[in-house]
Amino acid sequence: MVNGYDGSRAAELPAATRELIARRDRALGGAYRLFYDQPVSFVMGSGVYLYDADGNAYLDAYNNVPSVGHSHPHVTETVAKQLGTLNTHTRYLAEPLVAYAERLLATHTIGSVTGNAEAQAMFTCTGSEANDLALRIARHYTGATGVIVTANAYHGVTAALAEISPSLGPGVPLGSHVRVVPAPAPGVNFTAAVAWAISDLERHGLRLAAFLADSLFSSDGVLPDPAGFLAPVIETVHAAGGLYIADEVQSGFGRTGTHMWGYQRHGIAPDIVTMGKPMGNGLPIAGLAARPDVIEAFGRQARYFNTFGGNPVCVAAASAVLDVLEAEGLPGNATATGGYLKEAATRLADLSPVLGDVRGAGLYLGIDVITPGTAGEPSGKLAAAIVNGMRERRVLISATGPHGNVLKVRPPLPFAREHADQFLTALQETVEAVH
Amino acid sequence: MVNGYDGSRAAELPAATRELIARRDRALGGAYRLFYDQPVSFVMGSGVYLYDADGNAYLDAYNNVPSVGHSHPHVTETVAKQLGTLNTHTRYLAEPLVAYAERLLATHTIGSVTGNAEAQAMFTCTGSEANDLALRIARHYTGATGVIVTANAYHGVTAALAEISPSLGPGVPLGSHVRVVPAPAPGVNFTAAVAWAISDLERHGLRLAAFLADSLFSSDGVLPDPAGFLAPVIETVHAAGGLYIADEVQSGFGRTGTHMWGYQRHGIAPDIVTMGKPMGNGLPIAGLAARPDVIEAFGRQARYFNTFGGNPVCVAAASAVLDVLEAEGLPGNATATGGYLKEAATRLADLSPVLGDVRGAGLYLGIDVITPGTAGEPSGKLAAAIVNGMRERRVLISATGPHGNVLKVRPPLPFAREHADQFLTALQETVEAVH
Numbered sequence: 001m002v003n004g005y006d007g008s009r010a011a012e013l014p015a016a017t018r019e020l021i022a023r024r025d026r027a028l029g030g031a032y033r034l035f036y037d038q039p040v041s042f043v044m045g046s047g048v049y050l051y052d053a054d055g056n057a058y059l060d061a062y063n064n065v066p067s068v069g070h071s072h073p074h075v076t077e078t079v080a081k082q083l084g085t086l087n088t089h090t091r092y093l094a095e096p097l098v099a100y101a102e103r104l105l106a107t108h109t110i111g112s113v114t115g116n117a118e119a120q121a122m123f124t125c126t127g128s129e130a131n132d133l134a135l136r137i138a139r140h141y142t143g144a145t146g147v148i149v150t151a152n153a154y155h156g157v158t159a160a161l162a163e164i165s166p167s168l169g170p171g172v173p174l175g176s177h178v179r180v181v182p183a184p185a186p187g188v189n190f191t192a193a194v195a196w197a198i199s200d201l202e203r204h205g206l207r208l209a210a211f212l213a214d215s216l217f218s219s220d221g222v223l224p225d226p227a228g229f230l231a232p233v234i235e236t237v238h239a240a241g242g243l244y245i246a247d248e249v250q251s252g253f254g255r256t257g258t259h260m261w262g263y264q265r266h267g268i269a270p271d272i273v274t275m276g277k278p279m280g281n282g283l284p285i286a287g288l289a290a291r292p293d294v295i296e297a298f299g300r301q302a303r304y305f306n307t308f309g310g311n312p313v314c315v316a317a318a319s320a321v322l323d324v325l326e327a328e329g330l331p332g333n334a335t336a337t338g339g340y341l342k343e344a345a346t347r348l349a350d351l352s353p354v355l356g357d358v359r360g361a362g363l364y365l366g367i368d369v370i371t372p373g374t375a376g377e378p379s380g381k382l383a384a385a386i387v388n389g390m391r392e393r394r395v396l397i398s399a400t401g402p403h404g405n406v407l408k409v410r411p412p413l414p415f416a417r418e419h420a421d422q423f424l425t426a427l428q429e430t431v432e433a434v435h
Numbered sequence: 436m437v438n439g440y441d442g443s444r445a446a447e448l449p450a451a452t453r454e455l456i457a458r459r460d461r462a463l464g465g466a467y468r469l470f471y472d473q474p475v476s477f478v479m480g481s482g483v484y485l486y487d488a489d490g491n492a493y494l495d496a497y498n499n500v501p502s503v504g505h506s507h508p509h510v511t512e513t514v515a516k517q518l519g520t521l522n523t524h525t526r527y528l529a530e531p532l533v534a535y536a537e538r539l540l541a542t543h544t545i546g547s548v549t550g551n552a553e554a555q556a557m558f559t560c561t562g563s564e565a566n567d568l569a570l571r572i573a574r575h576y577t578g579a580t581g582v583i584v585t586a587n588a589y590h591g592v593t594a595a596l597a598e599i600s601p602s603l604g605p606g607v608p609l610g611s612h613v614r615v616v617p618a619p620a621p622g623v624n625f626t627a628a629v630a631w632a633i634s635d636l637e638r639h640g641l642r643l644a645a646f647l648a649d650s651l652f653s654s655d656g657v658l659p660d661p662a663g664f665l666a667p668v669i670e671t672v673h674a675a676g677g678l679y680i681a682d683e684v685q686s687g688f689g690r691t692g693t694h695m696w697g698y699q700r701h702g703i704a705p706d707i708v709t710m711g712k713p714m715g716n717g718l719p720i721a722g723l724a725a726r727p728d729v730i731e732a733f734g735r736q737a738r739y740f741n742t743f744g745g746n747p748v749c750v751a752a753a754s755a756v757l758d759v760l761e762a763e764g765l766p767g768n769a770t771a772t773g774g775y776l777k778e779a780a781t782r783l784a785d786l787s788p789v790l791g792d793v794r795g796a797g798l799y800l801g802i803d804v805i806t807p808g809t810a811g812e813p814s815g816k817l818a819a820a821i822v823n824g825m826r827e828r829r830v831l832i833s834a835t836g837p838h839g840n841v842l843k844v845r846p847p848l849p850f851a852r853e854h855a856d857q858f859l860t861a862l863q864e865t866v867e868a869v870h
Contacts, residue, residue, distance in 0.1 A: 001738050020530055027536035029557040029572075029725065030734025034526055041528040045521045063523070065742060071519050080515035084506050086480045087717040088498070091469055093476040095455055101462040122464040125560040125719040126743060132593045137464075139594075157741060158567045159574075160594035171736030277742055282522040284560040284719035284743035290464065299465025301606030303436050306592060307500060307712055308561060308719035 002380070002404035003387050005034035013038060035398065037388045045070030048412050048419050050396070061411040061423050062396040064364075067253055067278030068324040069414045075281045075320040082316035090123070090310045097123075100315050103322060104289065107260045109269050111291035120295050123287040123310030127249035127276025128156030130286045133304070134272045135160055135210065137290060138243045140298040144207035145177045146242070148197045152183060152402040154219040155212055155247055164212065167219045167402075177206055183220035183402075184229060191232040198240045208242030210272075215262025216251040221401030222359050222366025222408065224256070230266035243294060244268070249276035249286070250364070254325050254413065257335030257362030265361060283317035284308070330413040334362035341365060341409070341420045348424060352431045354382055365409040366400070372435060380404035382434060389430035395423055437815070437839035438822050440469035448473060470833065472823045480505030483847045483854050485831070496846040496858050497831040499799075502688055502713030503759040504849045510716045510755040517751035525558070525745045532558075535750050538757060539724065542695045544704050546726035555730050558722040558745030562684035562711025563591030565721045568739070569707045570595055570645065572725060573678045575733040579642035580612045581677070583632045587618060587837040589654040590647060590682055599647065602654045602837075612641055618655035618837075619664060626667040633675045643677030645707075650697025651686040656836030657794050657801025657843065659691070665701035678729060679703070684711035684721070685799070689760050689848065692770030692797030700796060715752035719743070765848040769797035776800060776844070776855045783859065787866045789817050800844040801835070807870060815839035817869060824865035830858055 010018060021039065024032075040058070044051040047069045050058045060070065068075065090097065101121040110119040124130045139145060147164050149155065154167040162168055163175035174180070179197035184190040198208050211233065217223035234244045251262025252275050259265050261273065271294050276286035287309070298304075308314065325331065342360045345367055349355035356368035356376050369383035370376045383399040386407060390397050400408040411419065445453060456474065459467075475493070479486040482504045485493045495505070503510065525532060536556040545554040559565045574580060582599050584590065589602040597603055598610035609615070614632035619625040633643050646668065652658035669679045686697025687710050694700050696708065706729050711721035722744070733739075743749065760766065777795045780802055784790035791803035791811050804818035805811045818834040821842060825832050835843040846854065 004738075017528065020528060020533065023537070024528070024533045026553070027533055027540060027556060029555045029727075029730040029739070031557070031730070031737055031739035032525060032734075033738050033740065034528060039528040041530075042521055042523060045523065050521075050523070065524070066522065071521065073519070076515065076519040079518055080511065083514055083717075084508070084511040086477060086485075086506065087501065088477060088480065088485070089500070090467060093452065093455060093459070093469060093474045095476075098455065098459045098462050102458070105462060118461070120464045121462060122466065126564065126741065128741070129561065129564065129593065136594050136597065157739060158564065158593045158595060159571050162571065162737070168737060282518075282743070282746060282748065284746075284749065292464075295464040295466070299467075302466055302597070302603060303439075303468050304464070304466035304592060305468065306561065306563070308717070311717060311719075313717065314719065 001033050002400060003035050003384060003398045005036055005039050009037045036391050038391070040391060048415050056394060058394045058396055059419060059422050060396050061409050061415070062398055063412060064250065064255065064410045065277045065282050066412050067255070068281050068321055068328070068330060069412045072281060072324060074324055075317055078316050078320040079283060079313060082313045087311055087313045089307060091305065094312060096312060096319070097310050097315050100319050108273060108289050109264060110273060110289055111269055111271060118292055119289045120292045121287055121289050122304065123285065124306050125284040125286060125308050127274065127286045128158050128161055129306065129309070130274040130276055130288045131156045131212070131247060132158045132160050134245050134274050134288050137272060137295055137298045138210040138245065140301055141294045142207065142209045142241060142243060144209040144241070146179065146201040146206040146208040147177060148179045148181060148194060148208065148211045150183045150213060150217060150220050151180050152220045153214065183217055184223050190229060191236055194233050195236050198236070208237065208240045210243045210245050211237040212245040212247055214247045214250050215266065216256070216361065216364055218250040218408070219400055221406040222364060224265070224359055224361040227265045228267055230263070230268050234268045234270070243271040245272045245274065246270035247274050249274060253278045253321070254331030254334060255362050255364055255410070257331050257338050260331065279321065280314050280317035281321050283314050285314035285318050328414065333416070334413050337415050337417060337420055338362040338365070340417055341423070344420065344424050345427070348428055354431050354435045363411055363413055363415055367407040367409065369405045369407060378403035378405035383407060385434040386430050389434055390426055393426040393430060395426040436468050437835060438470050438819060438833045440471055440474050444472045452476070471826050473826070475826060483850050491829060493829045493831050494854060494857050495831050496844050496850070497833055498847060499685065499690065499845045500712045500717050501847050502690070503716050503756055503763070503765060504847045507716060507759060509759055510752055513751050513755040514718060514748060517748045522746055522748045524742060526740065529747060531747060531754070532745050532750050535754050543708060543724050544699060545708060545724055546704055546706060553727055554724045555727045556722055556724050557739065558720065559741050560719040560721060560743050562709065562721045563593050563596055564741065564744070565709040565711055565723045566591045566647070566682060567593045567595050569680050569709050569723050572707060572730055572733045573645040573680065575736055576729045577642065577644045577676060577678065579644040579676070581614065581636040581641040581643045582612060583614045583616060583629060583643065583646045585618045585648060585652060585655050586615050587655045588649065618652055619658050625664060626671055629668050630671050633671070643672065643675045645678045645680050646672040647680040647682060649682045649685050650701065651691070651796065651799055653685040654835055656841040657799065659700070659794055659796040662700045663702055665698070665703050669703045669705070678706040680707045680709065681705035682709050684709060688713045688756070689766030689769060690797050690799050690845070692766050692773050695766065714756065715749050716756050718749050718752035720749035720753050763849065768851070769848050772850050772852060772855055773797040773800070775852055776858070779855065779859050780862070783863055789814070789866050789870050798846055798848055798850055802842040802844065804840045804842060813838035813840035818842060820869040821865050824869055825861055828861040828865060830861040
């Protein structure tokens with residue numbers, strides 16, 4: 001795994017850390033991974049900082065879940081109040097759930113392709129559950145099973161999603177109904193690749209249920225440009241009778257700055273949109289929005305009850321997140337600080353032999369790490385050194401992409417210019433140190 | 436769906452309720468269902484009571500999620516404190532997660548069949564995610580795909596679980612690798628049925644990955660007796676190379692009174708145990724515990740990261756639940772009140788032509804509703820009338836079983852004798868009124 005702890009430097013760790021890792025290895029299943037050569041432990045979070053037990057502040061340029069900032073008081077207070085009042089489920093009638101669904105749906109542009117813009121929502125606890133449900137809905141609607149994803153896609157951890165998530169690696173086989181297309185990088189005719197995958201499915205007697213894509217192609221290395229390149233893809237998918245599922249778990253809730261949702265940067269209207277990570281600022285809430293005619297077949301044939309999905313406490317958290325996004329103008333800040341960060345990182349990359357292309361939208365940046373002296377050859381090894389070097393300088397990032405060489409920078413949205421400067425100073429020091 | 440609102444009595448509802456239902460139908464996908472002929476809405480919960488907007492108290496004899504009681508102050512305070520301090524994820528090192536895993540594992544008796552008793556834990560957000568992960572683990576370990584479940588089993592809502600959950604109805608097809616056995620009712624040789632299903636799988640070229648069962652067979656109609664009948668089943672499953680997965684989402688965390696886990700009533704040591712609903716008293720946390728040799732293959736071939744799974748806030752809630760279970764002696768109360776309730780309900784059933792068999796363990800009761808004058812013919816219609824009649828008397832229950840005729844009684848665990856008496860009085864009045 002990119003940025004995974006492998007124990008090779010365990011001898012350098014404090015004894016207490018080594019002991020805790022040993023207890024952890026005994027008590028937790030081996031599929032768990034820690035970050036960093038030297039794992040880090042926090043006791044407190046506030047705004048864009050995390051603090052260790054010695055009171056050291058780490059600048060968080062990585063975590064997109066606490067999107068409105070760590071331990072945001074409005075979220076904490078709203079959740080605590082609701083938790084002390086009432087927590088039930090969706091089989092009792094509740095106005096706040098309906099009101100939140102209406103508020104969320106008002107931010108979307110779904111299904112205008114078919115002239116049917118009144119979307120409907122369903123709630124789950126995790127992005128995985130949302131994508132899994134979206135697949136079930138797509139299969140009921142289309143009567144088909146074929147799925148197309150990108151080469152290093154990640155869509156979740158359920159059995160049905162693991163088999164459409166090539167980034168989980170060769171130990172986790174893809175399904176026979178799944179086709180993989182190259183990521184939309186320069187030189188790739190992405191629409192043609194999707195069309196080819198559709199015809200290949202059909203040659204195998206399968207039809208397309210859904211094309212599923214993270215609107216920022218995060219695990220493929222952060223590929224946002226040029227905005228609009230997804231427009232012909234959705235047409236191709238629709239022509240084959242398939243649905244376009246926009247996975248907004250990474251790109252949603254104002255992260256890209258200019259738009260509430262990543263798909264809106266591309267000017268498209270997906271059939272189903274899935275949401276997750278930042279939705280409740282860390283409280284487990286996720287969900288989907290879909291064309292009502294798409295969702296209808298599923299509702300007729302199946303009932304859906306997710307015990308905790310859409311419960312009053314998680315809905316209160318999600319409402320509080322929308323409150324803060326609006327009140328603090330966080331999407332606007334994502335545009336401003338994100339633009340500043342991208343420009344400065346590009347200047348830094350121009351001067352550094354180890355940094356290559358810088359891409360991004362709002363507060364989601366991908367910075368290529370390359371082997372010096374080559375024409376941009378990806379270096380996962382140097383990227384890992386930079387990620388660990390940044391951790392030593394108390395700045396949290398990670399890496400992504402098929403070669404693990406793309407620095408992944410996606411801080412909480414209250415990230416201000418001073419935080420960007422702190423990040424840039426640490427990055428400059430680190431790249432100078434590793435090369 | 437059993438106890439589902441179908442709108443047939445919408446005209447009797449207050450205008451505000453009708454309007455809210457209309458808004459809900461527009462905003463939420465059609466797979467959602469409401470309870471009762473006349474849906475109910477709550478604004479507050481405390482202990483074993485829920486309150487509507489007019490201040491009416493409803494005795495909650497149904498909800499097993501708020502297991503230590505609605506809005507329990509210790510849970511609320513613990514969660515609020517953690518939420519205001521730190522909420523991250525399992526890729527940073529955290530002692531409380533390890534400590535909770537150790538505390539949870541200490542309550543289990545897993546894998547002693549193979550002499551390997553040191554179980555390991557993994558955390559998810561929902562029982563569905565836990566069962567889905569258990570299936571993935573079982574398939575990696577056994578290299579097989581076959582699954583055996585009971586006739587009206589329900590194990591969750593992911594794509595992989597929907598196809599092993601016959602209770603979701605004919606609109607949701609079972610997988611071709613799934614075999615269904617009759618529920619373990621009187622007259623059924625359950626072990627022989629499992630053995631037959633194994634041989635049928637093998638005749639189709641499939642091997643058994645897992646036998647999966649709710650230790651109380653809740654959706655099959657609540658079938659707890661005689662304790663111990665599962666012992667030969669686990670031997671049969673092991674002899675075929677399969678794993679025994681105990682689904683403790685319904686029966687776990689002291690609900691059965693005499694034991695922390697439903698499988699322990701049967702004196703068996705499963706290979707994997709899945710947990711959910713009451714684990715965080717309504718905060719979304721769930722997970723599994725498994726033999727380390729079973730979990731090992733999965734950890735070698737796959738990584739597992741559940742963004743919110745095992746996060747500090749949900750783990751704090753789960754720890755608080757264990758605190759309260761111990762401090763308030765709730766499993767003991769489940770035994771005492773549950774025993775009282777079962778005895779009194781049995782006396783009531785002996786006198787009533789519409790009530791049949793009464794079954795239960797601790798505070799999980801199933802009461803058969805039958806057509807009067809028959810030899811116990813199930814009546815889903817009369818059961819629905821009783822459930823709705825209880826709601827009119829402000830006592831919450833529901834119904835279950837393949838015929839929808841088994842009253843499902845599983846209150847929060849602080850249910851005391853006075854609450855049992857209130858329940859019994861309402862039940863007596865209701866059965867007299869419906870017949």
